Amino acid sequence: MYTLENTMLRKVVAGLSLSAAVLLFSGCIADKETTKRAVDGGVKYEVKDGKYTAYHVNTQQVKDYKYGRTPTPREIKAWDVDIHPDGTDAPMYDMKHGEIVLDEDGNKKIAEGSVEWGNELYDEKCSMCHGDFGTGGKGYPTLSGGDIKSLTNQLQNPADAEPTEEPPRKAIGSYWPYASTLFWYIQDAMPFPNPKSLSNSETYAITAYLLMENGVEINGEEMDEEFVMNREKFLTVTMPNENGFYPNVDTPEDPKKGVENITKFLGNPENYGTGTRCMTDCIKGEVPVLRIKNELNNFTPKASVARDLPEVEVKEESVHPGMAQYEATCSACHANAAIGAPVVGDKEAWSEVMTKGLDTVTHNALNGINAMPPRGGNMDLSDDEMKIIIDYMIQSSK
Numbered sequence: 001m002y003t004l005e006n007t008m009l010r011k012v013v014a015g016l017s018l019s020a021a022v023l024l025f026s027g028c029i030a031d032k033e034t035t036k037r038a039v040d041g042g043v044k045y046e047v048k049d050g051k052y053t054a055y056h057v058n059t060q061q062v063k064d065y066k067y068g069r070t071p072t073p074r075e076i077k078a079w080d081v082d083i084h085p086d087g088t089d090a091p092m093y094d095m096k097h098g099e100i101v102l103d104e105d106g107n108k109k110i111a112e113g114s115v116e117w118g119n120e121l122y123d124e125k126c127s128m129c130h131g132d133f134g135t136g137g138k139g140y141p142t143l144s145g146g147d148i149k150s151l152t153n154q155l156q157n158p159a160d161a162e163p164t165e166e167p168p169r170k171a172i173g174s175y176w177p178y179a180s181t182l183f184w185y186i187q188d189a190m191p192f193p194n195p196k197s198l199s200n201s202e203t204y205a206i207t208a209y210l211l212m213e214n215g216v217e218i219n220g221e222e223m224d225e226e227f228v229m230n231r232e233k234f235l236t237v238t239m240p241n242e243n244g245f246y247p248n249v250d251t252p253e254d255p256k257k258g259v260e261n262i263t264k265f266l267g268n269p270e271n272y273g274t275g276t277r278c279m280t281d282c283i284k285g286e287v288p289v290l291r292i293k294n295e296l297n298n299f300t301p302k303a304s305v306a307r308d309l310p311e312v313e314v315k316e317e318s319v320h321p322g323m324a325q326y327e328a329t330c331s332a333c334h335a336n337a338a339i340g341a342p343v344v345g346d347k348e349a350w351s352e353v354m355t356k357g358l359d360t361v362t363h364n365a366l367n368g369i370n371a372m373p374p375r376g377g378n379m380d381l382s383d384d385e386m387k388i389i390i391d392y393m394i395q396s397s398k
Helices: 003-014 018-024 073-079 115-125 148-152 179-189 200-213 255-266 323-334 347-356 358-367 383-395
Strands: 112-114 228-230
Touching: 112 115, 112 200, 115 200, 115 228, 179 200, 200 228, 323 383, 347 358, 347 383, 358 383
Parallel strands: none
Antiparallel strands: 112 228
């Protein structure tokens, strides 16, 4: 929870009845020291007669059940890639299948990557979802361009003296407290069509590029294209919002203490303020009309309107009209066999798809099927545009 939400939460609690406030914080203040609580501060009840409050629970003994086999030390090492907030366990070398990669001379290969290389990798593997320069895409988060000052913004009552017009603008540089999360998440879950495929060097490069796009400095200096990120430099990264969260649950000496700390903190309503309750006539004076800003015209600095790029001659007859929309919306899944979707260009796979008939294929594309969302996740596409994309995919797979 971001620390500056405290003020607004007082107003929320102030608008609740006493009984509702008690339920919100899962227990009265008087017994907060004796009541067992979950990590989110909620009350923990005892299981009685096979029930947890009004809900049945499975009381079978499962401690002796075992599936598969015990993983080997090498297998554990290959999957144990988490990095602590202080940078502990950030990789020194490139690894493959849990073993250090050797260079041509037989030396351990140092894991490192430049901002310039990270830019190339981002354009190739990430921009189709997260947009150019990390500015965001449909259904995928914005990675750059946040505003740390906006984190104090709250969606408030329009009758407030100065109602907030914009929500917080959260991105890596403005919101994330540690760079370790960035490296770890990229390596563990990205790119979407082929997770866990990036080397440590590639991950360092993409991490460096995204930090550069977010204006994060290294030892007080801005990062340029020649900057090379490695473990030593990664350990010096300090994120602008490192101290923007509470409570402090980073307890290296005993990780379990972190859970105890946050449980105790969230289980005590006094940490959120109690305020003055208001049940009727809470809005005083005239209610102002909400003003809605057009975000497309609210860039800082102003978006360029220059159209001075050289014209590129394109032979229209050689380019299928559905190709561009396919690349932007569908290629993330239909260009990678690991996802499970029929890959464009795979004649056998599409021959099987077309046995269902064009009408069924079109219906599934428009309405979604299995793991594929309707219209590939881009709900702005019209029926006709989808049919053109489908035709491109079919024609390219003959």
